[in-house]
Amino acid sequence: MFGKVLVANRGEIAIRVMRTLEELGVASVAVYSEPDRDAPHVKRADDAYLLGPGPAAQSYLKIDKILEVAGQSRAEAIHPGYGFLAENAAFARACEEAGIVFIGPPADAIDAMGSKTKARELMRDAGVPIVPGTTDPVESVEDARRIIDESIGYPVAIKAAGGGGGKGFRVAEDEDSLEDAFEGAAREGDKFFSDSTVYIERYLPDPRHVEVQVLADGDGNVIHLFERDCSVQRRHQKLIEESPAPAVDPDLRERIGKIGTDAARAVGYRSAGTVEGLLQDGEYFFLEMNTRVQVEHCVTEMVTGIDIVREQIKIAAGEPLAYAQEDVVLRGHAIECRINAEDASKNFAPAPGRVGSYREPAGPFVRVDSGVEEGYEVLPLYDPMIAKLIVWDVDRTASTKRMIRALGEYEVGGMKTLIPFHQALLATEQWARGETCRDLVEDRAWLRELAFPVAEKAEEPAEERVERDYAVEVSGRKFEVKVIGAPFAPNGAAPAGAARQAPRRERKSGGGGGGAPGALISPIQGTVLKVAVEQGAQIEEGALVCVIEAMKMENEITAPSAGTVEELGVSEGGSVATGDTIAVIK
Ligand code: MV4
Numbered sequence: 001m002f003g004k005v006l007v008a009n010r011g012e013i014a015i016r017v018m019r020t021l022e023e024l025g026v027a028s029v030a031v032y033s034e035p036d037r038d039a040p041h042v043k044r045a046d047d048a049y050l051l052g053p054g055p056a057a058q059s060y061l062k063i064d065k066i067l068e069v070a071g072q073s074r075a076e077a078i079h080p081g082y083g084f085l086a087e088n089a090a091f092a093r094a095c096e097e098a099g100i101v102f103i104g105p106p107a108d109a110i111d112a113m114g115s116k117t118k119a120r121e122l123m124r125d126a127g128v129p130i131v132p133g134t135t136d137p138v139e140s141v142e143d144a145r146r147i148i149d150e151s152i153g154y155p156v157a158i159k160a161a162g163g164g165g166g167k168g169f170r171v172a173e174d175e176d177s178l179e180d181a182f183e184g185a186a187r188e189g190d191k192f193f194s195d196s197t198v199y200i201e202r203y204l205p206d207p208r209h210v211e212v213q214v215l216a217d218g219d220g221n222v223i224h225l226f227e228r229d230c231s232v233q234r235r236h237q238k239l240i241e242e243s244p245a246p247a248v249d250p251d252l253r254e255r256i257g258k259i260g261t262d263a264a265r266a267v268g269y270r271s272a273g274t275v276e277g278l279l280q281d282g283e284y285f286f287l288e289m290n291t292r293v294q295v296e297h298c299v300t301e302m303v304t305g306i307d308i309v310r311e312q313i314k315i316a317a318g319e320p321l322a323y324a325q326e327d328v329v330l331r332g333h334a335i336e337c338r339i340n341a342e343d344a345s346k347n348f349a350p351a352p353g354r355v356g357s358y359r360e361p362a363g364p365f366v367r368v369d370s371g372v373e374e375g376y377e378v379l380p381l382y383d384p385m386i387a388k389l390i391v392w393d394v395d396r397t398a399s400t401k402r403m404i405r406a407l408g409e410y411e412v413g414g415m416k417t418l419i420p421f422h423q424a425l426l427a428t429e430q431w432a433r434g435e436t437c438r439d440l441v442e443d444r445a446w447l448r449e450l451a452f453p454v455a456e457k458a459e460e461p462a463e464e465r466v467e468r469d470y471a472v473e474v475s476g477r478k479f480e481v482k483v484i485g486a487p488f489a490p491n492g493a494a495p496a497g498a499a500r501q502a503p504r505r506e507r508k509s510g511g512g513g514g515g516a517p518g519a520l521i522s523p524i525q526g527t528v529l530k531v532a533v534e535q536g537a538q539i540e541e542g543a544l545v546c547v548i549e550a551m552k553m554e555n556e557i558t559a560p561s562a563g564t565v566e567e568l569g570v571s572e573g574g575s576v577a578t579g580d581t582i583a584v585i586k
Pocket of ligand 1: 208237
C-alpha cells in the first residue's frame with residue numbers, strides 16, 4: 001500500500017477520498033487554489049499545498065504544478081476524484097512518466113471511452129448492445145439526412161463524439177429540425193472538446209438512465225456492483241440517484257451487470273468505473289463509460305457494503321480484488337440527493353453565498369458527504385454541488401421516508417439549496433410510482449411553488465474566540481498555526497469573530513435582489529450563449545432572459561417578475577461577471 005497519496009480535487013470528493021486513505025493508514029496531501037485556503041478539504045488533509053489562483057485552469061487543472069507538488073510532498077500516487085483531471089488521459093500518462101501512480105484506469109482505456117464513436121464501435125464489436133445509430137462520424141447534414149432516411153428514422157439524437165453527460169446533445173424530431181440540431185451539436189462539441197465530430201443515435205422518447213458500477217483489478221478480474229438509476233436529471237445534471245433501479249428485476253439485473261463487465265473487459269479496464277446506459281421497455285443500451293469514481297457511487301456502497309474508493313486505491317496499489325462476483329450481495333435500497341447551491345424555484349439558478357448556521361442530519365443509515373461547513377463561502381467559481389445526502393433502508397418506500405426525514409433535519413442557513421426541491425419531489429406520486437419525473441423537473445409552475453421565503457437574512461456565526469488558528473504558507477506549503485491569546489483588535493475595532501469571517505462580500509446574487517430596482521443581476525460569471533429577450537419586450541415572470549455558460553454548465557437566467565425590459569446589459573457571445581446587470585425589468 002502507498003505511504004502517501006495526493007488528492008487532486010476539492011470539496012466533498014476530496015474529503016471522501018481522504019477518509020478512506022486514513023482508514024488504509026495512508027497519509028493524504030491536499031491541493032488548493034487561493035480562494036480555497038480555508039476550505040474543509042484543506043483542513044482534512046495531513047498536508048496541503050497551494051496550486052495557484054481560483055480559476056481551475058490556473059489551479060486544479062494545472063498538470064505540471066500538481067506533479068511538482070506530488071514530487072515535493074513525496075506522494076506515491078494521485079487520486080483525481082471526479083471532474084477536473086479525472087478523465088484526462090494526458091494527465092494519467094504524465095503521472096506515469098513522473099513515476100507516480102494514477103489512481104484510475106490505464107490512459108488507453110480513458111482514450112477509448114473518451115471518444116464516443118470509438119467507444120460505440122468497440123462495444124458493438126464486443127457484443128454490447130448500443131443505441132441503434134452510427135459508429136462512424138457523420139460528416140455533413142446531407143450525410144445525416146441520407147443515413148437517417150436509410151436506416152435510423154426520426155426522431156434522432158445528434159451527439160458530439162467528444163461529448164458525454166449530455167454536452168453537445170441535440171434532438172431532431174424531423175427533417176426540418178435536423179440542420180439546427182446537427183450544427184448545434186457540432187458547435188458545442190467544438191467549443192467544449194475542440195472536436196466538432198458528431199454521430200447519430202435513434203432518439204428514445206422516455207428512457208431511464210441506468211448505470212452499472214464495475215470494479216476491475218490488474219489480474220483481469222472484473223465484477224459489477226449492480227446498477228443505479230439516475231433518471232431524475234435537469235439539463236443533464238443528475239439530481240437524485242438510487243440503487244437498486246426501480247425498473248430493473250433480477251433477470252434484467254443480471255443481464256445489464258454482464259453488459260457492464262463485458263464493456264469494461266473490452267477496453268482492458270482496471271479500477272472503478274461506470275457503464276452508463278438507457279433502459280426502455282426492458283431493452284438496455286450502452287451509452288458511454290465514465291472512467292472515474294462517480295458522484296453517486298455512495299448509493300452502491302450502501303446497498304453492497306463495499307467501499308468503492310478503498311477498492312479503487314487497493315487496485316491501483318496492485319492488490320487483487322477482494323471480492324468475487326458471488327460475494328457481492330444487494331441489500332435494501334439507497335437514495336442520494338445532491339445538495340446544490342441552487343434555487344429550484346428560479347429554474348435552478350446558481351445561488352452561491354456564505355453558509356450561515358450549518359447542521360447535518362444524522363440517525364440510523366444516514367450519510368452526509370459534504371464539502372462545506374459553517375461560515376464557508378460557496379464560490380460561483382466551482383461546482384454548485386456542496387454536499388450529498390445518502391440514506392439506506394430496507395426498501396424504496398422506507399428509504400424515501402428516511403430521506404424526507406433527513407432532509408428536514410438538514411439546516412444550511414443563509415443559503416438557497418435544493419433541499420426544498422428534494423423534499424417536494426420525493427413526496428410526489430410520480431416519485432412513489434418510480435417515474436423519471438421529467439414532467440416535474442421541467443414544470444416551471446411547480447418549481448415556482450418552491451420559492452424561498454423573501455426576507456431571509458443570512459445568519460452569522462458570531463462566536464467570541466481567543467484561541468485562533470492561522471494557516472501560513474511557507475514556499476507554497478501550508479502549515480497550521482494555533483495562536484492563543486487576546487483577540488487581535490487594531491484600534492479596538494474588530495471583535496474576535498469578525499476577522500475570521502471577514503471580508504464579508506457584498507451579496508450580489510440575483511436571488512437576494514440587490515442592485516438598482518428591477519435590476520436582474522448575474523449570479524455567476526460566464527459566457528452568454530443566448531439572449532432570449534429584446535429591449536422593450538414585455539415579459540412574464542419566470543420567462544427566459546438569457547443562458548449563461550459557466551463551468552461547462554448552461555444556466556438559464558429567468559425574469560424574477562413580469563415587466564418591460566428597459567435595459568439589456570448582455571449580448572450573445574459576450575461575457576458577464578458576477579454582479580453585472582443582465583437586464584432592468586420594470
Ligand atoms: C439519450 C436520450 C434519448 N435517446 N440518447 C444523454 C446524457 C444523459 N445525461 C441523458 N442522455 C440522454 N440520451 C438517446 N439516443 C435521452 C437522454 C436523456 C435522459 C435519459 C434518461 C433519463 C433522463 C434523461 C434526461 C435527459 C436526456
